[in-house]
Amino acid sequence: MPDLQTIVEDIHQALLPRLGEGAVADYIPQLAKVDPKQLGIAVATTGGELHMAGDAATPFSIQSISKVFMLTLALGKVGEGIWKRVGREPSGSPFNSIVQLERENGIPRNPFINAGAIAVTDTVLAGHQPREAIGELLRFVRYLADDDTVSIDDAVARSETQTGFRNFALANFMRSFGNIDHPVEHVLGVYFHQCALSMTCAQLARAGLYLAARGANPLTGHTVVSAKRARRINALMLMCGHYDGSGEFAYRVGLPGKSGVGGGILCVAPGVASIAVWSPGLNKVGNSLLGSEALEMLAARTGWSVFDM
Numbered sequence: 001m002p003d004l005q006t007i008v009e010d011i012h013q014a015l016l017p018r019l020g021e022g023a024v025a026d027y028i029p030q031l032a033k034v035d036p037k038q039l040g041i042a043v044a045t046t047g048g049e050l051h052m053a054g055d056a057a058t059p060f061s062i063q064s065i066s067k068v069f070m071l072t073l074a075l076g077k078v079g080e081g082i083w084k085r086v087g088r089e090p091s092g093s094p095f096n097s098i099v100q101l102e103r104e105n106g107i108p109r110n111p112f113i114n115a116g117a118i119a120v121t122d123t124v125l126a127g128h129q130p131r132e133a134i135g136e137l138l139r140f141v142r143y144l145a146d147d148d149t150v151s152i153d154d155a156v157a158r159s160e161t162q163t164g165f166r167n168f169a170l171a172n173f174m175r176s177f178g179n180i181d182h183p184v185e186h187v188l189g190v191y192f193h194q195c196a197l198s199m200t201c202a203q204l205a206r207a208g209l210y211l212a213a214r215g216a217n218p219l220t221g222h223t224v225v226s227a228k229r230a231r232r233i234n235a236l237m238l239m240c241g242h243y244d245g246s247g248e249f250a251y252r253v254g255l256p257g258k259s260g261v262g263g264g265i266l267c268v269a270p271g272v273a274s275i276a277v278w279s280p281g282l283n284k285v286g287n288s289l290l291g292s293e294a295l296e297m298l299a300a301r302t303g304w305s306v307f308d309m
């Protein structure tokens with residue numbers, strides 16, 4: 001196998017002619033302004049190497065990838081009790097779907113669709129003002145990435161607050177079933193800010209290392225979660241991380257991953273590496289089109305797969 005740096009550069013080079021494919025998320029006005037012709041790849045290995053290509057040092061809106069970090073925080077606070085409020089099954093529905101919620105009594109299918117993530121955020125809000133919960137998450141992500149420059153893009157958070165009608169509907173609907181404890185405006189205030197976390201591929205790849213290294217960041221030595229919990233979060237990412245595109249992603253890439261409508265994907269090769277890719281153009285189910293292609297190529301070139309150990 002050629003060295004990793006060559007592989008990531010080759011993949012970036014191969015995809016360059018296709019930059020701009022897919023559709024940028026435009027239901028959040030601030031995201032619609034992002035130049036679609038960008039592609040970043042960063043691979044952080046458990047051995048401490050970092051390989052980057054393309055726009056890997058450009059910050060972007062991580063959006064739903066933040067659901068992985070918020071879930072990690074919530075599990076630390078309430079442990080397995082979280083599963084009383086949210087399931088662990090793939091939804092087979094779009095990320096912002098409301099239909100299952102009624103049939104399933106306000107309990108979202110999993111923590112990675114919007115409804116599930118909003119319930120998780122509500123858990124983290126317990127005993128805090130929204131500003132404190134946002135601060136706690138920001139500190140946590142900075143700690144994971146070992147980088148204090150990670151920030152929240154207030155313009156993105158504001159843009160989503162003004163247009164997040166569907167998320168308000170989801171939160172109110174869950175509240176009617178007793179599955180949201182705090183005022184909906186508070187919960188969504190935190191949720192929109194977590195989605196507006198702005199990170200580069202390099203920062204994101206480093207932040208995800210704990211999931212590739214049995215719960216501890218091998219660069220800093222910081223223990224984040226137990227090995228068992230890291231495995232379980234990876235299992236959820238594999239089954240639910242790409243909404244109704246999760247099966248396709250598992251088939252093509254074969255690694256746990258979590259996407260966001262900003263065009264980012266965090267992907268985990270357990271024991272080996274944490275990978276972040278970013279390209280704003282999305283496919284029909286809202287996952288980065290070229291980001292998924294890049295990961296498929298990376299998995300093929302390296303042989304990394306959770307189905308072949």
Ligand SMILES: NC(=O)CC[C@H](N)C(=O)O
Pocket residue numbers: 062063064065095096114160167195259260261262286
């Ligand atoms: N899939 C996503 O990244 C969705 C996150 C976005 N903030 C929303 O709630 O719609």
